[in-house]
Amino acid sequence: MTALRGKTIIATSNVKKAEKLGNLLKNHGARMVKFPLIKISAANNPSLEKATQLNDIQWVVFSSSNSVTYFFEWLRAIQQTSHETTFKYAVIGKATAETLAQYGKKADFISSCKNAESFARELINVLGATPQQILISAGNLSSDNLLHILESKHFCRKVITYKTQKIKYAETAIQNLIQNQDNDIVLFMSPSAVEAFYTHHSADLNQTHLKVAVIGSTTQKALQAQGVTPDFMPSLPNLEVLVNEMAQYFEHNQPKV
Incomplete structure (x- = not known):
């Protein structure tokens, strides 16, 4: 197992892409929570x-x-x-x-x-x-x-x-994961997901300690337009690269005991 073991990743992608990502994260011992903010x-x-x-x-x-x-x-x-x-x-x-x-x-x-x-x-x-x-x-x-x-x-x-289509996802349990900081990182995989999150959810959620990751430079720019700098972005817009490099990110950013 890697440094992703036991981590909770909230993914804002559409359902189809989230399934593949979930399998990759599971192989590393991480849990992925679906938080779909777009519909294709x-x-x-x-x-x-x-x-x-x-x-x-x-x-x-x-x-x-x-x-x-x-x-x-x-x-x-x-x-x-x-x-x-x-x-x-x-x-x-x-x-x-x-x-x-x-x-x-x-x-x-x-x-x-x-x-x-x-x-x-x-x-x-x-x-x-x-x-x-x-x-x-x-x-x-x-x-x-x-x-x-x-x-x-x-x-x-x-x-x-x-x-x-940008949608508002109304499942309270997932919003509570963000509000109560019971997650390790929120992953945005498209500019549309960023816009949907900050349009529909940002006012309701405590973002003080929110860690965010993005995939792709256009998604990065959309997040920066909201005044937020991503904590992590993989070197290539590829799910396998994303998961492997995210493991490295957590390995070098473990909380001090």
């Missing part, structure tokens, strides 16, 4: 029905596992699955590549960058000088930074394939 679902966007002209698309770009999952749901909804074999795929992060592999597809380019901006610049170098036709699968709250950088050199189209 397919986008109900009429423009999706019109975006069926995919014959010219050469690359499809994914910046998250959700963008993969809901892209393939969208293809099936508009009955354009025949195009799957003609696309090349670019992804950010190992987890996104693994989700793509679940659909029988191999990423042609995998970036280990920490944010969409660096990913876009790296991909531009990979694609070379010849302009490419690119489709970006994204969520309704995603920024346009990836689109703007790529379209400076290539022809790009962004399709909103899923939506993120």
Whole structure:
């Protein structure tokens, strides 16, 4: 066991991502408590029905596992699955590549960058000088930074394939864990979760001794916008890296006896 043994981690991610994280933490002897502050679902966007002209698309770009999952749901909804074999795929992060592999597809380019901006610049170098036709699968709250950088050199189209909703989670027992400091760290995995927490819960909870962790630089910026500096952030936006480095964090930040 590691320094995570006996720790209580409150995770604000959506249910699907929390399940994988929970298994990883359990292997280290830690307890994860689900505190879902966002809900992910397919986008109900009429423009999706019109975006069926995919014959010219050469690359499809994914910046998250959700963008993969809901892209393939969208293809099936508009009955354009025949195009799957003609696309090349670019992804950010190992987890996104693994989700793509679940659909029988191999990423042609995998970036280990920490944010969409660096990913876009790296991909531009990979694609070379010849302009490419690119489709970006994204969520309704995603920024346009990836689109703007790529379209400076290539022809790009962004399709909103899923939506993120910020929710108020009303389970008193979990709020008491935070209020009574019966947790070791609260983990934010998206800017939306940060915003939902500080919109719906911050006024009700004692944050004096609250320790927080984030995954990803955009989540870090969202937390800093609330005037809060994260106590811990992994070197890469990857769940395995997160858990291993969190164990190291607690090993070096054990309370003095």
